[in-house]
Amino acid sequence: MEIWSAEIRQSVLLTVELAAISTAILLVLATPLAWWLARAKGWWTEIIASVVALPLVLPPTVLGFYLLVLLGPDGPGGWIASLWGGRTLAFTFEGLVIGSVVYSMPFVVQPIRNAFAAMGERPLEVAATLRASPLRTFWTVAVPLARSGFLTGAVLGFAHTVGEFGLVLMIGGNIPGHTKVLSVALFDYVETSRWREASMLAGLMVIFAFAVILTMTLVDKRAARAAA
Amino acid sequence: MRTAEPARINAAFRGRLGNFWLDVELSIPASGVTAIFGPSGCGKTSVARCIAGLQRMADGFCAVGEDIWQDSSSFRPAHRRPIGYVFQEASLFPHLSVRRNLLFGAPKAARAQIAFSEVVELLGLAALLDRSPSRLSGGERQRVAIGRALLSQPKLLLMDEPLSALDRATKDEILPFLERLHETLSLPVLYISHDMAEIERFADHLVLMEQGRVVSSGPLHDPHPIPLAGSRDRLGDCSRRRKSVGSPTRMTSMPIDFHDIDPNRVAAILYRPQDDVDGLLADFAQDLARSGERIGGVVQRNVEDGAGCQIGMQAVDLMTGAEISICQPLGSGAMACKLDAAGLAEAAVAVTRAIAADVDLVVINKFSKQEAAGGGLRDELAGAIAAGIPVLTAVPEKCLDAWNDFTGGIGTSLLCERGAIEGWWQDLSSRIKRARAARQPADAPASLLADHHVG
Numbered sequence: 001m002e003i004w005s006a007e008i009r010q011s012v013l014l015t016v017e018l019a020a021i022s023t024a025i026l027l028v029l030a031t032p033l034a035w036w037l038a039r040a041k042g043w044w045t046e047i048i049a050s051v052v053a054l055p056l057v058l059p060p061t062v063l064g065f066y067l068l069v070l071l072g073p074d075g076p077g078g079w080i081a082s083l084w085g086g087r088t089l090a091f092t093f094e095g096l097v098i099g100s101v102v103y104s105m106p107f108v109v110q111p112i113r114n115a116f117a118a119m120g121e122r123p124l125e126v127a128a129t130l131r132a133s134p135l136r137t138f139w140t141v142a143v144p145l146a147r148s149g150f151l152t153g154a155v156l157g158f159a160h161t162v163g164e165f166g167l168v169l170m171i172g173g174n175i176p177g178h179t180k181v182l183s184v185a186l187f188d189y190v191e192t193s194r195w196r197e198a199s200m201l202a203g204l205m206v207i208f209a210f211a212v213i214l215t216m217t218l219v220d221k222r223a224a225r226a227a228a
Numbered sequence: 229m230r231t232a233e234p235a236r237i238n239a240a241f242r243g244r245l246g247n248f249w250l251d252v253e254l255s256i257p258a259s260g261v262t263a264i265f266g267p268s269g270c271g272k273t274s275v276a277r278c279i280a281g282l283q284r285m286a287d288g289f290c291a292v293g294e295d296i297w298q299d300s301s302s303f304r305p306a307h308r309r310p311i312g313y314v315f316q317e318a319s320l321f322p323h324l325s326v327r328r329n330l331l332f333g334a335p336k337a338a339r340a341q342i343a344f345s346e347v348v349e350l351l352g353l354a355a356l357l358d359r360s361p362s363r364l365s366g367g368e369r370q371r372v373a374i375g376r377a378l379l380s381q382p383k384l385l386l387m388d389e390p391l392s393a394l395d396r397a398t399k400d401e402i403l404p405f406l407e408r409l410h411e412t413l414s415l416p417v418l419y420i421s422h423d424m425a426e427i428e429r430f431a432d433h434l435v436l437m438e439q440g441r442v443v444s445s446g447p448l449h450d451p452h453p454i455p456l457a458g459s460r461d462r463l464g465d466c467s468r469r470r471k472s473v474g475s476p477t478r479m480t481s482m483p484i485d486f487h488d489i490d491p492n493r494v495a496a497i498l499y500r501p502q503d504d505v506d507g508l509l510a511d512f513a514q515d516l517a518r519s520g521e522r523i524g525g526v527v528q529r530n531v532e533d534g535a536g537c538q539i540g541m542q543a544v545d546l547m548t549g550a551e552i553s554i555c556q557p558l559g560s561g562a563m564a565c566k567l568d569a570a571g572l573a574e575a576a577v578a579v580t581r582a583i584a585a586d587v588d589l590v591v592i593n594k595f596s597k598q599e600a601a602g603g604g605l606r607d608e609l610a611g612a613i614a615a616g617i618p619v620l621t622a623v624p625e626k627c628l629d630a631w632n633d634f635t636g637g638i639g640t641s642l643l644c645e646r647g648a649i650e651g652w653w654q655d656l657s658s659r660i661k662r663a664r665a666a667r668q669p670a671d672a673p674a675s676l677l678a679d680h681h682v683g
Contacts, residue, residue, distance in 0.1 A: 050583070130376065144321075
């Protein structure tokens with residue numbers, strides 16, 4: 001089947017790989033951040049929360065611009081790249097991962113934070129009165145109780161990474177096999193008037209988006225049922 | 229009580245909590261069930277949370293037996309304190325089955341004082357073990373919560389209004405379990421409640437709290453259980469009658485262990501202005517006198533007109549039934565009424581006569597402002613106490629300090645209701661009769677009080 005070309009397959013695989021790696025990193029970073037945001041009470045909490053939420057309102061190109069500066073040969077990204085003999089993180093897969101993590105952070109932090117906040121102090125107090133250490137309480141009570149928040153966060157993080165365009169264009173460019181993800185590929189096809197491939201990719205994205213929203217709704221419903 | 233003592237739980241917490249001050253000192257036995265009783269918002273939950281270590285008061289002390297959990301330099305976090313805590317809502321972990329909830333706090337080591345099977349049997353949980361908490365009724369959930377707390381092998385079980393979120397029927401379903409718990413396990417329990425009916429069923433010791441302070445503390449054990457249900461109805465009648473005056477009577481029902489103070493032969497009842505306990509005491513004493521009991525003393529009561537407006541005061545000699553004096557109000561306020569000098573002299577004679585006749589009980593239904601100030605019937609009260617005759621009086625809240633000075637801190641000061649007084653009298657009079665039948669002289673006078681006041 002010539003439409004499912006090697007080119008498209010490469011883009012799909014690259015996108016999935018990028019989204020999966022980013023989501024994994026996001027979960028690792030967002031969990032302690034969300035825990036802290038949900039439980040700290042100082043005025044600075046909301047400042048940090050606002051910084052995390054910035055990508056929600058910033059145009060992706062603005063974010064991309066700053067990231068480009070930071071990841072470029074003269075920024076910290078260049079120094080990090082030099083550790084393995086590279087010159088820059090811009091226009092590389094690694095740079096794209098970093099960008100995706102920053103960009104999708106609020107979508108992962110927010111649902112997890114909400115889930116931690118929603119459970120309240122009580123289950124944690126109960127665990128403490130049952131001699132569970134704070135660490136054990138976190139893993140055996142807080143995380144399981146916040147699992148719908150984790151699921152929502154992961155799905156949203158994954159979906160946003162798949163769908164990002166402006167940021168990728170700014171810091172990733174359009175290098176097949178390295179930074180040419182689905183959204184950029186679609187743009188490419190349209191520019192070169194390859195409508196069949198473009199509609200194929202666009203259709204794929206619609207199905208994906210639908211699946212994501214359906215999943216989220218079902219997760220929400222299940223969580224609501226479990227809470228009742 | 230900022231020292232550790234064997235077999236006692238000593239705690240003190242002081243500081244601001246939200247919008248009120250907590251200033252609590254407690255010393256209770258580290259055995260049996262101790263109830264902390266008080267109106268909502270009086271700080272009793274905070275005390276339990278402080279003892280559990282869920283809340284930290286900078287100025288606090290807590291020792292269970294000789295184990296110090298908190299003092300000025302150390303604070304043991306909640307998860308290192310061997311407690312069990314049952315919250316008002318069962319707060320089961322929704323993601324775990326009943327069995328895994330029960331075992332959450334159970335130590336891994338096999339050696340356990342309270343065995344799983346024992347708890348399952350005690351609380352009737354066998355059929356629920358594999359269910360999810362969401363499929364349990366409110367009462368079942370609370371039973372699981374109690375079992376879960378027990379299985380963590382606590383040395384102290386804290387129960388914070390475990391039944392108050394449940395309806396009547398569910399409470400009745402759980403109470404027998406709590407009673408069995410009390411009978412079966414030798415675990416000290418701190419039971420917080422604003423429902424006296426619950427406390428009566430299984431508490432041994434009572435701590436009364438109001439507005440962030442401990443008002444009183446003492447054993448609740450009585451060999452002759454007081455028929456409270458009936459007396460409450462009588463009290464209800466009384467309060468309905470008082471409503472016409474426009475002052476709602478809200479009585480805190482409280483069985484007193486008058487036994488505890490019997491050696492000193494003083495029973496005092498602390499009351500608040502709206503409680504009208506002095507009136508209650510006057511009714512009670514006059515009923516007794518009419519029914520031929522050998523009691524003496526003076527009761528005073530306000531005289532009201534048909535509209536519930538106070539128009540004067542009446543005093544009655546209980547031995548003779550004679551009215552002593554009715555003084556007319558000097559103004560329109562209630563404060564204008566009190567016994568005048570002639571009336572007071574007459575009242576003093578009445579009490580002295582009662583003491584000389586060696587009555588079974590002296591009732592002076594008020595230890596009020598006059599007595600607190602060193603006048604009134606104060607000397608007569610002291611005389612009766614010194615003569616070794618049981619004395620019953622009522623002390624308004626504002627005179628509590630003066631009363632404590634007067635008795636040297638002996639004598640119980642509690643909010644009370646008629647049923648408690650009657651129960652005390654039944655018990656006391658039957659013992660007096662027994663003593664008389666055995667032709668033994670009455671107990672020796674309360675030397676402590678005698679020294680204090682007749683010296």
